[in-house]
Amino acid sequence: MFDVQRTAVKQSQQLFKQGLSAQRNVDTMALTGLKGQESLQLQQLELAQAVSHSYVSATSAMFPSDESSDTHRTIDETFAGLKTTHAEFYEALERELERDVDSAAELSDEFVEALDEQIDQLLEMSRSIEDQTVENVDGLSGQLHQQLEQTQELQDQLEEQLERQTGDVADLLERQAEQVEQFQAQLEEQAEQVTQQLREEQQVEAETKIRTDPEHTLESVAGIDADVRDQLSDAGISTVDDLVRADAETVSEAADVSESEAEEWIEQAEA
Template sequence: MPSRVELAVEMSQSESPIRTMFDVQRTAIKQSQQLFEQGLAAQRNVDAMALTGLEGQASLQRQQLEFAQAASHGYVSAAAALLPSDDTEAHRAIDETFDQLKATHAEFYDALERDLERDLNAATGLAEDVETALDEQTEQFLELTASIEEQTVENVDEFSSRLDEQLERTRELQTRLADQLERQTDDIEALLEQQADQIETFQQQLAEQTETGLQQIPVQGRDEPHTKIETDPEHTLEAIEGIDADVREELADAGIATIDDLTRAGADAVAEATDISEDRATEWIEQAEA
């Protein structure tokens, strides 16, 4: 199972999520820009259609005036045919009236068209200014986004490199620790084996020494000890008055074989070993010390 450091390295080494995030952001910005520009273009088309509609309406009304003028002339001509009279003046009056109506109509629609064109030009200019500003700001924002993207990718690469180095150092440390632990384990096992051998040797020596010591200690209840305690004749207990062979044997059983042993033993130990009074034992010790 990968560690947290390895997972972080794998995530940092993959640039796809970061690139994808910035690509999505740029796409969204460009789509918003395109939608806004399409809205401006649609508005311009609506304004152009309004101007075209106004021109069509003016042309239609002009045709209606022409038709009304012709109808008026026809009505006057028909009336003159029924009632013989001079209709020249009537026709002239009709032409003057309709000429004035046509002039007024033309002035009205010319003024209306000029106002609409002025408004359309102003709206178009404003839309172009807005579109130009939007293009510039979008371009600047995209450049800034690209710079941020490069910086982010660079930071991610640096972070990934540091994580790689840290992971490599961690692996090396783990390897060194494992080797050191293995060496220490081997050393401990060797030391334990050595100590076990030493303990076994010591036990063997102790057993041999114990067996040797037991062989040198006289066995009570027997006439003769396993090993006779040899002492310097000048320091034996034979020089002490009152200590005969039986007493010397009793003292030897208690580990008192020489005059030096007697002086070091103490009256109570001597009395206990030979079943005599401490006063008597004190006298023997005083003789030994003399």
């Protein structure tokens, strides 16, 4: 953009010089065309001034700077001087053309030299603004790159922290699962113990009921009194069922009776 705008200023300068060259030819041809050429060159000066202002305004819009107002003022002062010189030149030119066309050429060269000097100052100012703009852009680019690096570093830290926390949660869940399994095993073991205890209690209760039930005790067998029951109980025969499972010899020895009597007891128990 800077190159394009400087090119426009230089083209305006060339156009102005071409106008002066054309003016010299016109001076040699006719003095009557002087006023028209003066007006044309003044328009070219105003065009160059407008282009310079546009260039500075465009630069300031993209990269705001406190120097833009000073630059506009410098441009106005520069072109005001050029216009004054231009007016003085044509006033002198009119006088000199009446005397000598060669004198007009000399004045034209002086004006062109002054114009070149002013344009060079303007272009130098443009390059200074461009350098400052590039420097500002580089600075902003560096800051942006640094911010991106900081953002990436923060993102990496957050990801690492999240991964670490996720691992901690997984370990905690695993430990809790192990504790639940242990607790479940303990419950199963306790349930099995309670079940076994209930079975034993039920068995004891059933045996107690059998031993105390008149239909199952030895009291229901005729001929077996309390002393005999004690003797048989010492031998492991406490109920009718025990008596049925025993043989006559065992019963007779335990109760100290004959085998025939023992067989009668067994037959009663079986009945």
